[in-house]
Amino acid sequence: METRKPTRRRETEDRRPEGLVSPVEGFNERARRAVRDGDLHDSVELFTNKSVAGRNAVLNALPEAPGLRERAYHIKQETMANLDRYLGQMADAVEGRGGNVFFADTGEDVVRYIGDLARRKGAKVLTKSKSMATEEIELNRRLEEDYADLDLEIVETDLGEWIAQLAGDTPSHIVGPILHMNRRRIADVLSGVAGEELPPDVEALGSFARRRLREKFLTADIGITGANFGVAETGTIATVTNEGNGRLVTSVPPVHVVVMGIEKLVPRFEDLSVFVRLLARSGTGQKLTVYTNFVTGPRAPGEIDGAEEFHLILMDNGRSELLGTEFEEALYCIRCGACLNVCPVYRQTGGHAYGSTYSGPIGAVITPLLKGGKEAKDLPHASSLCGACWEACPVGIPLHDLLLKLRNKQVREGVAGKAQGLAFKGFENTMKNPALYKISGKAGRLARKPLAKAGAKDGIPKTLPGPLGAWTNGRDLPELAPKPFRELWKEGI
């Protein structure tokens, strides 16, 4: 059965300049529905459990993981403190390699730049590799609408993103965009495109997608990617994909456009060795993503493939507002999705309830900050403040702390976010029922150890979610919330 997704964006008349028009408001209502959706629950559980187990295994096997995490945090801290300098350095490096650089204040600027470029090039087909930054600004829809005369065909090439695009759906997880769809639903969607009945079989569906998208890769005029990381020193863009679409989109079309949030910078090339490892291990439980691809400018003289033209768009879209504020750490995020997978709220509601490109704990933090506190006022309350997100985060972002600060900010500004207590009857029951909250395997066993102690002390339910303790063997959890979880919960947080 299809997930009940939030109403489509088009209903919203107010097209905010940032392009952020999706209905963030109404988290509680959507969450309440999501919690009762059994199919959705199963899908989310499958994805998050598998992800958590895979990730624990590879992170535990890397002895230097804690050190890497600390380095990652400090590198990002240093980057943000000197962001203007590093951005300038990056721009110089890219131009030095014959690339073009464009500074975009808003999503609108990005749309204009790409639309005008497509017009100049007489482009028809644009292939895209998965990019949360372009999702955030709804690039596809806006290009299609604002540049309707160009009749652009914009094709997502990540399998999940493509299926979501065909279904008129939005991603529900940073890493697993269509985890909310089961294979029958996917077969329906692809059968519609194929013009024949495809069986709900992974081989058949995958092969069909490969054939269909291959045509697009080969005929695309412009390739658009995001950036997992951008290196200030060298002007290098790092994209990671398992499917190979990131490498294809940057290798085959004659023009490559990168849309990169300004917070994706790292200062030095060697910093990549910290981040690509943490991202692969935290995000997908791999030692390295299959295609960890570094592109520095357009193709070199003598090369036959690779883009002839390279455009880097450095996008602010609200990010710089956080610099130097108590929310700055939200910019350290590498979009690995780990915090979503361990979050007791996300695990119950899935991603669409958040009504934002970014869901889970990082979404609850970043959405109100980027979109303005009013519209997203319930999101800072979409958390149990259990701290599992912070523990999971490979950059050590204190997400629970940022959520508390956001709530304080709401109080200061007189914005009343809705308490979620009433909205979550079903969820609350699950939280109380150990059998429903079992995480399989080693993670589960480890998780119970430190928490059992904490539970004895603070009266926290012994069944608190998350693979906590997988990294904290033999340690008590630090005190995370000023009040024990259960009390906060009773108060409706």
Add this chain to the structure above:
Amino acid sequence: MADRAEFLEKVRHRTQRGRYKPTHAPDVAWTPKDEPPREDPRIEDPPARFLQELEALGGHGKRVTNLGEVREYVLSLARGREAKLLVRWDVPELEELGADGPLEEAGVEVAVWRGLEDFREVAGKADIGLSTAEWAIAETGTLVLEGGRGKGRSVTLLPPTYVAVVPVEKILRTVPEAIEKYAAGYAAGGAAGLPANVCLHTGPSRSGDIEMSLFVGMHGPGDVHVLLMG
């Protein structure tokens, strides 16, 4: 539309306004463990480790001692896959390999990555791609592929079957070692020390987007072979 100077000035202003300094060093959460690490950081036998990692990812690896063996492997692979067209990098090592003649005799057309009018046509049609690699990484079963003259990115990407030949001396132990090579290359030679494309390619292309079930050969090759020579 933002002007560069204005944009950077805005950012600079904002980085400096803050009295706020992030204080949450993350060390409390991921404490080092007492139990011995399961991944051996020393990696006693890099070629063996490379092959083991690659196999675990569903790739095929083999250690060979001479070019004759490489030729044999490529030929029998081409027969096994009923290949009609093989595309290969234009590099001295693959000239020396001398597989083109025998392949043509076996009915497999060989396209070399030079002076191509439409590379999409060639690489998109080829059944097998053949290349060398700059480095291989033992820890992860990774090939480090550089772009450059004669070294088409598409060769390693578009054909469903992909073969790489790497001398054992080119095996590095860890990912940081490989990245360090390019960091050092850039430090020493500037742009010349860092090719326009460097790809860490680790095993067959795959997707888990449908119910987290593994689908191999999504957009890149699902059939990956690495021959370690020497």
